[in-house]
Amino acid sequence: MDLLRFSTAGSVDDGKSTLIGRLLYDSKAIFEDQLQAVEQASAARGDATVDLALLTDGLRAEREQGITIDVAYRYTATPRRKFIIADTPGHIQYTRNMVTGASTAELAIILVDARKGVLTQSKRHSFIASLLQIPHIVVAVNKMDLVGYSEARFHEIVAEYRAFAAKLNVRDVVYIPISALHGDNIVSQSANMPWYNGTTLLHHLETVNIGAGRNIVDFRLPIQYVIRASNADGRDFRGFAGQIVSGRIALGEEVVALPTGIRSRVAGIHRGEESYERAQVGDSIVVTLEDEIDVSRGDMLVRVRNLPHSSNQIDATLCWMSEGPMNCRGNGPGGDFAAHFTPGNWYWLQHSTRRVRASVQELNYRIDVDTMHRQDAQTLQLNEIGRAHIVTTEPLFFDAYQINRATGSFILMDPHTNNTVAAGMIRDRARRVSEIVQTRERSRSRPALAASRSSDVVWEPVAVTRPMREEINGHAAAVLWFTGLSGSGKSTIAKALEQRLYRLGVRTFSLDGDNVRHGLNSDLGFSAEARQENIRRVAEVAKLAYEHGNIVLCTFISPYIADRDAARALVAASDPERGGQGADRAGAVGEPTGPFWEVYVKCDLEVCKGRDPKGLYARAARGEIPNFTGVSAPYEEPTRPDLVLETDRYSADEIAQQILDELVQAGIVASS
């Protein structure tokens, strides 16, 4: 029998307690005396029906107010699997409890009321689930009985959630129409919904692949405790106790101890009196080594060829859990390091078994958990989530949370109250623009001349190179290529962004589709060939401006994938050192990696038609403009854009800020 930990979030109104009560009851995990006690309590309260929430809400205050406040853990089992349910509240003032419950979950049940659709609360739970990297999501569309078990309504909600989830980092979403009250599709297939052929909730919980959230590749053994004893033969036993948080290890394998960097081999793997040849993620073991080396609590054993990051500068997402606000230095880069650790300015940071002092140097932004918008903020208050730059007194050995939940997570503790004040998820090593520019300059010591077209034309070496310009500018150069339908908002966003960049002292250069056609490209029409030439010329100009250290904003409908890829290749060729270029680049959607960003300004065609700022759609519809994109000419959507902007959902200002945040994150622009 294996073990699945899952979380639920919500309140009585959502039917969460009914659902849990149903799961427990149907799997016979509710006992008669518990049910009897609940019946008595309901009767004493004068309730007409038995309130199953009384089973789950354990504290006096919760029962009095009819709400869930704290995380409660429930247990049930079927012959196939044991379940640990982290039952959490759903209201925004208990975000920290939701985060707590989600931290150990492998699956999250998101409840949606079939009558109400995807509300803010469901979105909040989904966002937290994606933030905490819960690998499996179940969207339980509840109260189907109250919408007449309508198939159309179910699909409407699925479509609604899918559109929303596109913005989240979730891997596996399963949709199940249920009625917790009547037991439809909980344990057995509902006779009321013959149109639904998918899995029932319990069947899914019993069969969903466990371990997707576990990293089985990167061996990491944080040392908890050193065990010393005398062996039967009188020799000293010195073993290193800990739980393998990821990967696996076997006898005889070479390991390296961090931070000392000393290598040895595994001589023994023990658990109690038993000895093993190998052990894996999740096992609490004692390891002995062939050589006598110095290892103590807080150190980590890893493989020689698979090392974690090591840094005392951490870029992390923080969830603030304390009544008092976050203490943030906010003095930007280059401050006096020791000044971060004056009294009242620091926290204890617990990462795996390592405890160090830490200070929040800078808050990049706050994230609204309901809208996922990034907001400018100086500090974080209780239940707020944001992204911060943290400095520690000693280096941590970590992996990104996305890759390894165990070595990518930490908590902050107040040194005075001793309370746990924040949960942190490490994104990366924190880096600064100056660092990036230096690194790139080093890597560019080779002559970079990859893009000469014809052997007759010799490229004239420049006296002032781009890295020199970038250094004096204080920001890196980049090309932001905005593509999208006419009326989608490309120019509006680019203008808003350019104003922000100007205020930050960033050098910009803008190329607009309409404007270049008045001069440089006035000889070109709108056939596919002419469009191709149009983009080629613009890309060449963009490249020159890029080479002069600018952030280049190009706003072109550029409807063809091939043309946009050509523009990307042109810029990439001028900077082969910066990773992730070319059509097969490595970065995922929404994670720009190189100097050329394909920014997809996504907007529904009907919305664009409705906007029609220049009256072009109307004219195209009357047949006055041939080859009009979206009407009489195709638009090929980007397959792997670096950024996707949804202008029918957010304002131009919000989007401009979002792009700016991304530029800061990518190390192109220093944060303000």
Add this chain to the structure above:
Amino acid sequence: MDDVTLGAEAVQDIEESPLHAARDDAAHGLPAPLVGHLRQLESEAIYVLREVAAQFERPCMLFSGGKDSIVCAHLASKAFAPGRIPFPLLHIDTGHNFPETLLFRDQLIQELGVRLLVRSVQDSIDAGRVQEEPGLNPSRNKLQTVTLLDALAELRIDAAIGGGRRDEEKARAKERFFSHRDAFGQWNPKNQRPELWNLFNGRKLDNEHFRVFPISNWTELDIWQYIAEQRIELPSLYFAHEREVVRRDGVLLAVGIHVTPQAGETVSCEKVRFRTIGDMTCTGAVLSAAGSLAAIIEEVATARITERGDRADDRRSEAAMEDRKRLGYF
């Protein structure tokens, strides 16, 4: 109040019952390696126990002689093997124990090579710290909280490990692994520290302490399956045996020196066993023919009443456990 390392308690009450439970199978040697959920639960508990040893200066493990305590002691011996358990066991003796419990305790102590500390409720009564409840066969359940807190203060214990499980009771479902107690030993359920991933915050002020529950995530069935898999020996009380019982307030109590039948009560001899072991005055027996671990697991898996359903101490009010825990109960 001495440190007891060897059992010297009187055993005259014990009848013919075998001291240690007969094993289900005759095979000896090491048990088979654990797989699945038990392996994970064991790893988790061992991790928590090692965190206690690493984060605190003077931890102890509360020991009641019940199966959960015995499993915890077994886990501790595994967590620190081949070394010894680096903290003592502390038994708060109500004076109302089953004699079998004490005898078993002393044998276990010897096997584990661990130090045992005993503090007794009778001493607290004699010192005037608490008053015995009036009436016949009074319960000392509430009184032991005072003895416990006094002992923790006297021994300057900074972390007391307990065998509490979240599935036992609704207030316990909200417990943390590392549960903070203020200077008065009180639990504040509405303001508990968030506990994320497996990162445990054991920081506290000097006069505060922690209660730590390494088997929080185990259910009664998990405990029994683990006992069977690991071939852990238990007091005979857990297995079905003939015993004189009296029915009081719907609970079957074992007749003995601490429970004497009152007028109108009839004593009968029944085949019973105990699902939990606490004081004789409040631990109810269940009618059962389960004489082996396999039979008990079968019984537990199909039980329709919680194990604490037979505990008179939990039935006093809807929030009885929460109220006692706030004051510093186990």
